[in-house]
Ligand code: ADP
């Protein structure tokens with residue numbers, strides 16, 4: 132579904148991505164993990180076309196994304212920090228996005244997260260007055276709103292209360308089970324355990340490994356993702 136082939140991106144002398152190759156398929160939920168500055172966000176932004184690689188290429192359903200930006204309609208993106216017009220209400224943000232996108236995809240919108248988070252009770256609230264957690268709920272609801280085939284979620288549960296975090300995880304799981312591709316970064320590895328099928332571990336712009344979770348568990352003898360990662364890193 133998404134193939135990155137030898138993607139390199141330099142900022143000055145620093146290689147934020149160094150010959151990164153990865154194949155991401157339908158029905159997979161891939162955790163993108165690695166220390167701060169290892170290139171996770173740069174990789175995500177390359178897939179979204181927000182960063183253009185210096186060399187290498189990325190295909191979406193077999194087509195080079197550089198020639199065809201329309202592929203983006205198939206992606207729901209939840210940025211680490213969502214930025215919205217301060218004076219708009221939550222309701223206005225949702226209507227604006229629907230005006231821009233909904234009729235183009237031809238699919239019915241999915242408002243289940245809006246309801247599950249109780250945002251339908253807060254539609255009159257202005258974005259500038261929202262707490263960080265409520266803002267995250269708006270970002271999450273927008274990522275899923277247009278029923279995209281691919282979900283790219285950058286630290287999705289950061290700032291969410293435990294109940295909301297659980298609601299979001301259930302939603303991610305159910306979309307994955309429908310055969311969607313989910314790419315997710317999180318610093319809280321324990322959250323990813325029940326969600327993911329694959330792990331891409333990045334360091335200094337390189338992919339250190341890209342494995343099925345079950346293989347990583349087998350190779351390390353550890354059930355928990357955090358312990359499995361620790362075990363791999365300590366052997367290096
Ligand atoms: P991560 O998401 O894994 O924390 P990033 O992809 O954000 O890492 O960053 C990888 C490296 O690239 C970091 O050293 C970061 O400072 C650098 N970097 C990212 N974006 C830019 C940019 N627009 N200009 C200069 N350096 C950048």
Ligand code: MG
Pocket residue numbers: 171172173
């Ligand atoms: Mg990042």
